[in-house]
Each structure stands twice: as C-alpha cells, then as structure tokens.
Amino acid sequence: MAKPVIAITGPERGAFGPRFLVALALRWYGGKPLQIRPSDKVDVKLFDGVVITGGHDIDPVLYAAKAEVHPKYDPARDELELAVIKKAEAERLPLLGICRGAQLLNVSRGGSLFQQLTEQRRHTSHRWTILPLKTLCLTERGSALKQIFQSDKARINSLHNQAINKLGNNLQIVGHDLDNIIQAVEDPSQDFVLGVQWHPEFLIFLRRQRHLFKAVVEQARARLVKG
Incomplete structure (x- = not known):
C-alpha cells in the first residue's frame, strides 16, 4: 500500500509537542x-x-492592515508557509491548516483576520484551553468536514486570539462557534483544502479529531494511486 509523505510546517525552533502529535496522528493512518x-x-x-x-500570529502587513496588538511575529515562517500553500494548491495536494494555518490559508486567498477576539465574544470564554470545552457548529451539509465528523456539532478546544474576518477567495465557511466566529473553512473546488481554527492534534484521543489527519493521508494516498 502506498505510504504518502505529508509535510508538516512550523517554526525554525520549538513547537515540538504539537508537531510530534501531528506526526503521530499521520503515522497512525499510514502517512x-x-x-x-x-x-x-x-x-x-x-x-x-x-x-x-x-503558532505565532500572522504579520498583519500580509493582509494590508496596521498592527492592533504587538505579539511575536515570524516573517520567515510566514514566507515559507505561504509558498508551501501556493505550491500545494497548484499541485492539488491535500492541505490541512491548523489554527494559524487556517488563518494563513485565508490570508493567502486575499482574506483578513480579527487581530483580537475579545470584542467578538459574547457567549464563550476567552480562556485558552487544550481541552474540548467549546462547541463547533457545522453549517454545510455537503462539506468535507461534515463528512469527516458525521455530526452537526462537535467539541473543540481554543488556543487562539485571532480568527478569520473577511473570507478569502473561493473559501467557504463550514463551521463556527457559539459566538459565530469562523472555526472552519474549505475550498469546495479543490479535492481537499480545509482550515480549522482549533488544535485537533491535542484531541487525538477523540476519533473525530483523529479522522482529520486520516482524511489528509487518505486523500494523499488516493492521489498517489492515480499517479
């Protein structure tokens, strides 16, 4: 059986835990x-x-905005991942963006971000947590995410202070939280391009969350088989 190679992008240093967990989930399904x-x-x-x-917030210069907050930016990583996204899309490779990855996918399509979510929250906590304490509402019946989760709702975690604002070109909103903050987007014109605002790698003890990585591997394997 074909064993597809799945690239995992990240910073030059650090982020060992999340990257290890992503790699573990991909290996779990044969990647x-x-x-x-x-x-x-x-x-x-x-x-x-x-x-x-x-990881770190995306430099707002990439979506023509002034900085409203002053967190750490990583221009080298922004450059790398924008290039990887463009190359992956040109080759129609399956792509999963996690948190910052979903935001950067949106920015790469001409979208923008909320730089600070405090004013956007009315019904949910501002607390960061790796635990699945927030609610994801899936909004598109035929979406890839809905097919993966096989449910209208799911439990997710929250480790972000930024989120998608203006939607990027050809992206579709397929999930939001109880504050109507965008939690998942995908491109229905591509075989598999999905961005999720939460961190499924910290939730791989949940079958639905593991299946996000399973979907990447299966899509990549199918592409290999087609040649």
Missing part, C-alpha cells in the same frame, strides 16, 4: 511525516500532502 522549517528548501515533489500547524 510518513516530513518536518519542514523556514531554513529548508521546499520541493513540492518530496511530499504528497501538507499540514500547516499553529
């Missing part, structure tokens, strides 16, 4: 993880799918 950092030369021919992981 071969390939860790990619900003200093690496990216050859799209070396991998069959992509997971863009979470």
Whole structure:
C-alpha cells in the first residue's frame, strides 16, 4: 500500500509537542511525516500532502492592515508557509491548516483576520484551553468536514486570539462557534483544502479529531494511486 509523505510546517525552533502529535496522528493512518522549517528548501515533489500547524500570529502587513496588538511575529515562517500553500494548491495536494494555518490559508486567498477576539465574544470564554470545552457548529451539509465528523456539532478546544474576518477567495465557511466566529473553512473546488481554527492534534484521543489527519493521508494516498 502506498505510504504518502505529508509535510508538516512550523517554526525554525520549538513547537515540538504539537508537531510530534501531528506526526503521530499521520503515522497512525499510514502517512510518513516530513518536518519542514523556514531554513529548508521546499520541493513540492518530496511530499504528497501538507499540514500547516499553529503558532505565532500572522504579520498583519500580509493582509494590508496596521498592527492592533504587538505579539511575536515570524516573517520567515510566514514566507515559507505561504509558498508551501501556493505550491500545494497548484499541485492539488491535500492541505490541512491548523489554527494559524487556517488563518494563513485565508490570508493567502486575499482574506483578513480579527487581530483580537475579545470584542467578538459574547457567549464563550476567552480562556485558552487544550481541552474540548467549546462547541463547533457545522453549517454545510455537503462539506468535507461534515463528512469527516458525521455530526452537526462537535467539541473543540481554543488556543487562539485571532480568527478569520473577511473570507478569502473561493473559501467557504463550514463551521463556527457559539459566538459565530469562523472555526472552519474549505475550498469546495479543490479535492481537499480545509482550515480549522482549533488544535485537533491535542484531541487525538477523540476519533473525530483523529479522522482529520486520516482524511489528509487518505486523500494523499488516493492521489498517489492515480499517479
């Protein structure tokens, strides 16, 4: 059986826990993880799918906005991951964006972000937690996410202070939380391009969350089989 190589992007240093868990989930379903950092030369021919992981906020200059907050930015990582997203989409590789990865996918399509979510929340907590204490509402019956989760609602975690504002070109909202903050987007014109605002790698003890990584591997394997 074909063993697809799945690129996992991230910062030059650190983020060992999340990247390890993503790799573990991909191996679980027969994928071969390939860790990619900003200093690496990216050859799209070396991998069959992509997971863009979470991390620091995205530099607002990328969506023509002034900085409203002053967190740490990582321009080298922004550059790497934008290039990987564009190359993956050009080759129609399956792509999963996690938290920052979903935001960067949106920005790469001309969208923008809320830089601070405090004013957007009315019904949910501002607390960051890796535990599945928030509610995801799935809104599109025929979406890839709905097919993966097989449910109208799911429990998710929350480790972000930014989120999608203006939607990027050709993206569709497929999930939101109880404050109507966008939690999942996908491109229905692509075989598999999905961005999720939460961190499924911290929830791989839940079958539905593991199946996000299963979907990436299966899509990549199907592409390999087709040749």
